[in-house]
Amino acid sequence: MDRTEPGHRQARLRSTPRREVGPLLREWRQRRKLSQLALALDVGVSPRHLSFVETGRSRPSAELLLSMSEHLALPLRERNDLLLAAGYAPRYSETPLESPDLQVVRSALQRLLAAHDPYPGVALDRHWNVVLANRAAERLMGLLPPHLVGPPLNMMRASLHPEGFAAATLNFEAWGRHLLHELERARAAADDPVLAALAAEVGGYPNVAAPLATATRRPTYQESLLIPCVLLSGEGRTLSLFTTQATFGSPRDITLAELTVELFYPADAATEDALRAQAI
Structure with a gap:
């Protein structure tokens, strides 16, 4: 049985090509109608750092991505997508209901x-x-x-x-x-x-x-x-x-x-x- 960590079934990955984390994050921020300044203040980073993340000049930590996902109210599936786009393993399992x-x-x-x-x-x-x-x-x-x-x-x-x-x-x-x-x-x-x-x-x-x-x-x-x-x-x-x-x-x-x-x-x-x- 494949597992990302003990007690968690590996999430099923999408077959669509992986996107870059910066543009993906910017898209979600704009979809939620938040400015860079507002999101940066919410998660406790500088607007400059958030700008660097969105333009690909800085790689965000997994913890920062999860914090931003929480403030952007992203579904768990989309949180996994952000982590994967940044090169991290998904954090949330996807277990079939019949399991x-x-x-x-x-x-x-x-x-x-x-x-x-x-x-x-x-x-x-x-x-x-x-x-x-x-x-x-x-x-x-x-x-x-x-x-x-x-x-x-x-x-x-x-x-x-x-x-x-x-x-x-x-x-x-x-x-x-x-x-x-x-x-x-x-x-x-x-x-x-x-x-x-x-x-x-x-x-x-x-x-x-x-x-x-x-x-x-x-x-x-x-x-x-x-x-x-x-x-x-x-x-x-x-x-x-x-x-x-x-x-x-x-x-x-x-x-x-x-x-x-x-x-x-x-x-x-x-x-x-x-x-x-x-x-x-």
Whole structure:
């Protein structure tokens, strides 16, 4: 088993060519809209030294790169990229969720999702691929055509594709705009070609390209508090669901840092009754 240090599985490296650390750091600083002076003061170095790092005249220490990564709020995967670009070994492991090393975590996620039934719940990776789902979520997935089921089932694609959940989403204008905002926020926060390709794909769907530019319908009372997803189920029942999201606290592994648990809750009594009836 390959390890960078005891107790850590080696992070999987990207196949893209390695970039120079200076331009890569400058790109992240500019993406976060920070001046050299602001970042230098945050990490306790002189603006001159930071300028030398960005122009390649000075090689930063691994500790300085990690400090700057923290202040720039970089995902763990991108922190590894900075270290590799400077010639250092990656610090953060990337352990497959199905690995025996994550059995305890996987079991905890499965218990959480099972306890949430009969309400839908899923665990998603960085790209909105479903890695775990409870029975209520699997029942909703029955609305999808085979070509959107996967594997992997991508929730962003399945929710926005005109043949997917979008076809049954009664408030698609509001819900779709919310999903596109979330996708754009994630794409802007990380240098990820997969997210960029996903954003380009869903942005080209005929039901997404134009109708979501403006909102024309007056929001309901519930929508003034939060945006639910209003679905027409296979039985012809209207399901109004709102979501919560949870992540792991202080993760040191890329897989765990990129996992999100999304739990759906009934937004009204009729939806709660319908979900409980379907579970019988």
